[in-house]
Amino acid sequence: MIRIENIHKRFGEEEILKGISTTFEKGKTNLIIGQSGSGKTVMLKCLLGLFSPEEGRIFYEDKPIQEMDEEEQRDLREDIGMLFQGGALFDSMTIEENVMFPLRMFTNNKKEDMLARVNEVLSRVKLDGVNKKYPAEISGGMQKRVSIARAIVNKPKYLFCDEPNSGLDPKTATVIDNLIQEITHEYDITTVVVSHDMNSVMEIGENIVFLKNGLLVWQGTNNEIFKTDNQDVTDFVYSSDLFKKIRVVQQKEG
Numbered sequence: 001m002i003r004i005e006n007i008h009k010r011f012g013e014e015e016i017l018k019g020i021s022t023t024f025e026k027g028k029t030n031l032i033i034g035q036s037g038s039g040k041t042v043m044l045k046c047l048l049g050l051f052s053p054e055e056g057r058i059f060y061e062d063k064p065i066q067e068m069d070e071e072e073q074r075d076l077r078e079d080i081g082m083l084f085q086g087g088a089l090f091d092s093m094t095i096e097e098n099v100m101f102p103l104r105m106f107t108n109n110k111k112e113d114m115l116a117r118v119n120e121v122l123s124r125v126k127l128d129g130v131n132k133k134y135p136a137e138i139s140g141g142m143q144k145r146v147s148i149a150r151a152i153v154n155k156p157k158y159l160f161c162d163e164p165n166s167g168l169d170p171k172t173a174t175v176i177d178n179l180i181q182e183i184t185h186e187y188d189i190t191t192v193v194v195s196h197d198m199n200s201v202m203e204i205g206e207n208i209v210f211l212k213n214g215l216l217v218w219q220g221t222n223n224e225i226f227k228t229d230n231q232d233v234t235d236f237v238y239s240s241d242l243f244k245k246i247r248v249v250q251q252k253e254g
């Protein structure tokens with residue numbers, strides 16, 4: 001569980017996050033959504049400790065990151081899996097080496113144990129047998145699955161995903177969304193996904209935080225987001241023609 005208590009983040013004169021409080025629960029896919037420039041990435045970077053908010057606190061379980069000593073911060077880093085936009089695999093490493101990388105960084109495990117774990121997570125993302133291939137030799141969707149395998153190889157308690165679907169076709173994007181959600185439930189991870197994508201909102205939005213101009217203006221589930229009358233949210237949700245048409249049908253059906 002991650003709890004955010006009234007965080008403010010400024011750059012010079014400009015206040016980007018204007019007092020955000022919320023909770024991201026364990027075992028749920030938590031989404032941060034909002035228009036471009038609303039502060040999603042800045043919020044993600046605050047959660048990761050890459051930016052320090054001027055005010056407010058961020059709790060991992062019941063410990064604020066601001067009060068963690070170096071050892072606690074290192075432990076926290078080990079507990080975090082990251083799925084970067086675009087996948088961010090190392091091109092010159094094989095799939096096996098890519099997935100093993102966090103284990104080499106953070107553990108002193110024996111090579112055979114690391115390999116067993118790599119095979120376990122590759123199998124979990126349905127990529128058995130690709131170990132010796134290079135990223136350029138597999139499809140974009142498969143690369144994303146390798147990135148997911150790498151993000152979970154060290155059994156993280158927290159998983160952060162930055163636009164996990166960018167560059168994927170809608171069908172593959174849905175496969176990736178569902179995989180993220182399944183893994184979140186299976187391993188009881190606190191997952192936070194930054195997204196623009198309405199399909200992701202529909203598929204996996206178990207707890208959605210909607211930001212506008214650095215403020216949290218709405219929070220709820222994927223079922224609730226289609227029923228809300230909050231104008232900011234409906235402008236965002238129904239910005240595509242498809243969703244506008246769905247809304248008209250829904251309203252006709254009462």
Ligand SMILES: Nc1ncnc2c1ncn2[C@@H]1O[C@H](COP(=O)(O)OP(=O)(O)OP(=O)(O)O)[C@@H](O)[C@H]1O
Nearest residue numbers: 011012016034035036037038039040041042043196
């Ligand atoms: N390091 C920085 N220094 C100064 N301003 C920054 C910095 N990082 C972000 N900002 C500003 O903060 C605001 C919010 O940016 P942020 O990247 O969080 O938006 P976003 O919601 O993630 O947008 P997008 O969906 O386009 O990625 C923007 O006005 C941006 O220019």
